Amino acid sequence: MNKKGITPVISIVLLLMITIALIGFAFVWFTKIWNIAAESGTQGVIGITESGQKSIQIENWDSTNGLLTIKNMGTADISAGEIRLYIAGASSTACDDTAPLKGRVDDCTGITCNPGDELKAVGPSNYDTISC
Structure with missing residues (x-):
């Protein structure tokens, strides 16, 4: 019996799992950065508006x-x-x-x-x- 066909399938599955994990990590990281930027931008606008009054x-x-x-x-x-x-x-x-x-x-x-x-x-x- 020839079992050489199983190794490429396992390697493709592992590569897909690594890729999905990296995409998930990048999504969480970019979401956190976006929220920090949006919050500090809002605080800056409020500060400028208040001082202008x-x-x-x-x-x-x-x-x-x-x-x-x-x-x-x-x-x-x-x-x-x-x-x-x-x-x-x-x-x-x-x-x-x-x-x-x-x-x-x-x-x-x-x-x-x-x-x-x-x-x-x-x-x-x-x-x-x-x-x-």
Whole structure:
């Protein structure tokens, strides 16, 4: 009896099983990568959209009392720490607690500024400047 015909059949079956296993592994791997990319893309879009809804404008500068009034021109509330103040290019902590609600104003207090210096308020999506 000639049993040489069984070896090619077994090798083809083994090759098919290996191929199916590799395809399954690749499918699982690509699915996981796709889900990670989709999730991080969604989070990025949400972050950009939220920061775009927070726009500031300097309403008033009272040099006598060192008071800077900032208005939230956006459609979302601004949290404390989201507004940075720069006096003549140097960072200041005067606005760290400033948190204007949407459409409302809030004050930065205790600001010392020399005449001619630039006050720059930087919000989540824009900035505004005024001269001391």
